[in-house]
Amino acid sequence: MTLQEIADFIGIDCQEKKEITGLNTLLDSNENQLTFLENKKYLSDLKNTKAAAVLVTEENSKEVPSSSIALICDEPYLMLAKISKLFAPNVIEMDGEKPLIGGGTKVMPNVYIGKNSVIGSDCTIMAGAFIGDNVTIGNNTIIYPNVTVYRDCSIGNDCIIHAGTVIGSDGFGFANTKDGKYIKIYQNGNVTIGNDIEIGANSTIDRAVFNSTIIEDGVRIDNLVHIGHNCKISRGSILVAQVGLSGSTTLHPYVVMGGQSATAGHLEIAPFTTIAARSGVTKTIHEPKKQWAGFPLFEHKQWLKLQGKISNLLK
Amino acid sequence: MTLQEIADFIGIDCQEKKEITGLNTLLDSNENQLTFLENKKYLSDLKNTKAAAVLVTEENSKEVPSSSIALICDEPYLMLAKISKLFAPNVIEMDGEKPLIGGGTKVMPNVYIGKNSVIGSDCTIMAGAFIGDNVTIGNNTIIYPNVTVYRDCSIGNDCIIHAGTVIGSDGFGFANTKDGKYIKIYQNGNVTIGNDIEIGANSTIDRAVFNSTIIEDGVRIDNLVHIGHNCKISRGSILVAQVGLSGSTTLHPYVVMGGQSATAGHLEIAPFTTIAARSGVTKTIHEPKKQWAGFPLFEHKQWLKLQGKISNLLK
Amino acid sequence: MTLQEIADFIGIDCQEKKEITGLNTLLDSNENQLTFLENKKYLSDLKNTKAAAVLVTEENSKEVPSSSIALICDEPYLMLAKISKLFAPNVIEMDGEKPLIGGGTKVMPNVYIGKNSVIGSDCTIMAGAFIGDNVTIGNNTIIYPNVTVYRDCSIGNDCIIHAGTVIGSDGFGFANTKDGKYIKIYQNGNVTIGNDIEIGANSTIDRAVFNSTIIEDGVRIDNLVHIGHNCKISRGSILVAQVGLSGSTTLHPYVVMGGQSATAGHLEIAPFTTIAARSGVTKTIHEPKKQWAGFPLFEHKQWLKLQGKISNLLK
Incomplete structure (x- = not known):
């Protein structure tokens, strides 16, 4: 154009x-x-x-x-x-090549695989899974039932995606008009998922508005986790159940986010950081290898000390 | 009867x-x-x-x-x-008319559409979607894969419902017997979703016990959001990821609920209110156009001041 | 072996x-x-x-x-x-008996039922449901659309499982190697769900690493709830929407967990305990019939008093 x-x-x-x-x-x-x-x-x-x-x-x-x-x-x-x-690409491609399915890959009934998609060898695609157009999946990956992978996303080798998880749904983006309407910002990027990654059940990973939401090799994601558009989850990071990452959060390698913890968007978390369960991160964490807790966030030891002080108010 | x-x-x-x-x-x-x-x-x-x-x-x-x-x-x-x-109506209707599908609407494989349902023109119903009996969907609406719309619900024009979302599941209602059993209160209402609404992936909107759970025109709902039975989400409201609304919550127009925030049930939030991420609302908010934060809830500026005071306890 | x-x-x-x-x-x-x-x-x-x-x-x-x-x-x-x-058993069994389906049970289109599975009488299995290998389901149970029940799990009589819920996904378990790889601990246990249980939409219940994750008779679970591996939810307990239970949590009979509340793992909660919405439980609760709130957790009355003291800091 x-x-x-x-x-x-x-x-x-x-x-x-x-x-x-x-x-x-x-x-x-x-x-x-x-x-x-x-x-x-x-x-x-x-x-x-x-x-x-x-x-x-x-x-x-x-x-x-x-x-x-x-x-x-x-x-x-x-x-x-x-x-x-x-x-914005078509929601469904009508033209294009039939999907290529590698040797040893099992595709169960009631699976849809879109145009121009390529699935490697020795994968298992279970019943009810939806693999959109132009998706690539590596070798030896398991897609459990009722998973949805939107168009243009990629998943590497040796991954396990548990049931009901959604990869590549639209990021939450819109512009306001002066008369109170919301105009959708079409999310024309994708999600790229590396190798040796396990993602739990009913989690959601949004596609990027531009470029890619990135999940690097070795990441482990639990159930009901939300990852916003344009996040980057670097290798070895661990996200426990019900974590929520706002858009454009970058986790550097080996970050651990405890259950129900969350981040505001557009921030980075340094390598080997541990965020305790139910904490909320609102600013970039620059220093690696530290433990943090609470909302607002404190260093974990300080947070524990603070809770002691707070509970003293009852005396 | x-x-x-x-x-x-x-x-x-x-x-x-x-x-x-x-x-x-x-x-x-x-x-x-x-x-x-x-x-x-x-x-x-x-x-x-x-x-x-x-x-x-x-x-x-x-x-x-x-x-x-x-x-x-x-x-x-x-x-x-x-x-x-x-x-309670039948879980599945055995009798009734075949669904009516409007011109230009694409229905992918592995879709179920129930009896007496009516889908407008230029819609896309993607693989694995379930559209129950007696459902109406307007024109130019996209239902992504593995969405479930329970019987009797309605969705308007120009809506986008992302993968895995459930519309019309039973509200959480039961009565106790004296010997410790729970007797289900059948949720005989429905969900009505207006026009120009986008709902993210793996969210859940429960049907009303009586009458309707209502989502008005222009609302934007992110991923993994829970909306209890008999809620009313008025026009232009925005619900960020992992928000939870208890039953019979009314959001007046243009309320914004930040990520992981929540409400207790049977309360109202005034127009143009902003609830910060991770806040919990337990009482009706009468005054419009204010910002709130925390749990318990404070006006946002007060909450920020309070956090300063709390962190002073460490000195 | x-x-x-x-x-x-x-x-x-x-x-x-x-x-x-x-x-x-x-x-x-x-x-x-x-x-x-x-x-x-x-x-x-x-x-x-x-x-x-x-x-x-x-x-x-x-x-x-x-x-x-x-x-x-x-x-x-x-x-x-x-x-x-x-x-680890096979992800999909290729051999084995066709499933047995009891009299009066309705199985809708696009349902997959695995080898050696047995479904009782008068059940309804709705479109898009996945029932894995070697699953047993009792009588008069409703499985709503797009539910996934992994292999080897069991569900009793008179249960209702709402749409999109996942039962039997792998628990979140892995061991670290010295060079930063995560080696999966295969979750070779299952989930057993008793009688007269209702589970909301898009919830996830992980299978046990060994033995069973157990949901006892009469339990009520709302939407988007996460139950980790090897939890035991005893009879009559109630879990409101977006609750998260870490692995090996035991709820004794008639525990109520409010919305968005959570537990750390490997702990027990005494019978008839009430945990307020958004609370976090990090230690075993021994004494029955008490109300608790907050994170860190306090007895509910103490928590209310404490919030008063905290808000006094603003004076």
Whole structure:
């Protein structure tokens, strides 16, 4: 789709015929992608963007680098939401190749496998599983019953996905209009799941808005865990039951999140951090190998001490 | 079913042949419905009921208005539970019309659509979805894989229901017997979902015990959210992942509930209220447009101040 | 499998040809089972084990009773994990008898029922349900759509299992290697669900690592509840929505757990205890019939008093 066509779609005048292949963040965009700036906090990213064009307010448009085209509008984030629909793939592909199923793989009855999907050897795909279009699954992976894998996601070798888990559902993203409507930001990314990963029952891992939600090798995820869009769960991390990660949370390697703990979004947790059960993390944790607890969060020893002080209030 | 038949079923003497069409609350009952009073707190409602008959203790029976018949019993709530089974529809309808499917609607394999159900045009019903009997779905709605919609529920136009979500499961209701058994209160209501609503993956919305659990236009619900029976989520409200709403919670328009927050039941939250992540609401919030946090709940600024005071205990 | 074959598998020298039928804990093992000791806390259990053999470090091997054989190794728990795979049943049985379905039982389309499974009379098994191999279901039980029951589990009479619930998924268990890999402990036990039990939508009940996760008669479980492996939920207990029980939690009869409350693992809660919504239980509760609240947990009245004291900090 050309930049001109996109601009026309949102009622902006732009004569550029440059072909745009997708949407992305300021820093991750390549020279064929469109990006946006809504929040001034990211002005420094704007200066470094390689994007073909930027949705931007007039006020901020002076900072658009000369290599990019400024698409000036009042509500860049809302315009991005509207444009995201143009790049959304079909919910179901009607055309495409039949799925390829590797040797030794068992596919039970009542399984749907989409167009252009490739499943490796020695897998087990159990009854009621849904494998969307353009999904790849490695070797020796077990997909338990009634699992849903949305289109374009990938799962590696030696994984176990327990029943009812959903991989690749849309991230929770929308822009507000001034009259109180929510315009969906189509989640055109995917989920990539590495090797040797076990995910419990009825967990949900949302697909990325751009690029990928990433689960690295060796991760262990329990039941009823929620992982928001664009999270990165690095290798060896452990998420106990009912954990909730907001969007764009990065867990560095070997982070342990206790049961029912959670994170606010857009933060990082240092390697080998342990978050106690039922804790809430609202800021990036920089120092590795520490234990934390509570909400608000304290170092675990401090939290225990604090609970002692609090209970003294009863005396 | 006549009042006499109902009375016979629970061993009460009543000769009235009046036809009873269902059960309802004191205030919502019409003149063909049966209601009950267990808790004296609702005596003023009793005086205003239009119900055909009321299950009531002898003590409270004097307050039954002359337009209603008093069915006197020791345990009205338990009797209601027993009677609720008489009005429960079939789990599966064997008779009835084949479903009607509108033009342009795609129904994938392994989908079940029940008797008398009507699906509009340009919908997508994905593999493994279950659409029960007597369900209506509007136009241009997407039902993702392995979604379950129980019988009698309705979903409007332009909705997106993500994989694994359950709409219309029974509310959590039962009466105790003196010897420690739980008698199910059949949940004979339904769920009504308006237009332009997106619901995430593996969420659950229980059907009403009487009448409807209501999700109004424009609502956004994230993953793994629980909505109890008889809740009303008014237009434009947003429920982030892992929120839990107890039964009969009313969210007025444009309420935002942060991740893992929750409400006790039978309360209301004023319009444009924001509840921070992980907060617990136990009382009605009357004043609109305020921010709240914590458990117990405080105004957000007060909660932040309080956390400062608490952390001072460590000094 | 002989003890010699097992020892060979993990590179230990042992010439014993004794047939080993499975793995179990120190105290629950019979004379044909293999057990392990990793944590010195359980040395007294070691002295009382009836197991055929014990995986044990050299240091602790002197305490192995003369009736048992010591399999000396550096990392007994890790060795147990490796051996657990040898005893894991097939994910899907290819051989075995067709399921037996009792009179009056309705099985909807798109249902899978495994080998050697037995379903009683007057049940309803709804579309998209998965009933694994060797499952038994009693009479008059309803399995709603898209429920998954893993192999070897049992469900009694007069139960209702709501849509999307998963029964018998693997417990969250693995041993660490020194180089940061997680070795799965195969969960070779099952889940047994008694009579007159209702379980809400999208809940998850994990199978036991050894023996059974047990749900006793009359229990009521709401939506999105997580029950870890080897829990025992005694008769009449009530678990409200989004409760999370860590592994090996025992609820004695008639315990009530409020919404979003949780337990750490390996603890017991006395009969007729009430745990308020959003509380966290980290220690065994010995005294019956008390109310508790908060995290850390206090008696409910004390917790209310404490919240008053805390809010006074704002003055």
